[in-house]
Ligand SMILES: *[C@@H]1O[C@H](CO)[C@@H](O)[C@H](O)[C@H]1NC(C)=O
């Protein structure tokens with residue numbers, strides 16, 4: 512019985528370290544670190560879209576599959592507050608990211624895992640990479656806040672396209688958010704759903 516327990520613990524340990532190795536490799540190989548965040552998150556954030564698509568450390572998804580707000584899962588302390596970011600460092604393109612980062616979603620003061628109980632600073636908008644701009648990286652980062660905070664940041668509605676010049680790293684430092692506890696990312700390129708999103712954003 513005791514032997515069985517040790518084997519189980521070993522398997523859990525190996526599974527956890529593998530998960531951690533995967534995120535370290537994916538964030539480095541795809542330069543999410545350093546382009547978005549200087550510190551690689553501790554764990555993989557679970558992100559699942561209503562379309563059935565799951566975000567898997569750099570997999571390619573189509574803009575049409577990420578139009579709706581995804582379901583986000585993570586282990587949380589119910590008494591802590593969290594900051595969730597979705598950002599595109601490749602605006603307008605990865606080759607020439609003059610408007611890095613373009614902020615797709617920013618929710619702060621999230622109580623535990625209840626994202627809808629958080630304060631929305633930037634309303635969710637799915638991927639809308641311009642035609643011919645290649646693959647963009649869409650990066651999710653989750654921080655555990657040092658407490659409930661007052662955020663002094665410009666708000667963006669879902670029709671507001673002026674979301675460039677965002678910096679995950681600046682936000683992290685400004686509010687002392689520390690080490691990201693979880694992260695994940697996917698990649699996407701133009702598809703025929705993008706023009707409607709651009710129209711919504713006033714482009
Ligand atoms: C999440 O927050 C919303 C808005 O404050 C609230 O209506 C809802 O009951 C909360 N859900 C849970 C599971 O606590």
Ligand SMILES: *[C@@H]1O[C@H](CO)[C@@H](O)[C@H](O)[C@H]1NC(C)=O
Pocket residue numbers: 676
């Ligand atoms: C971007 O923000 C920085 C300050 O964070 C500012 O110095 C710079 O002028 C801004 N650039 C644009 C294009 O708005």
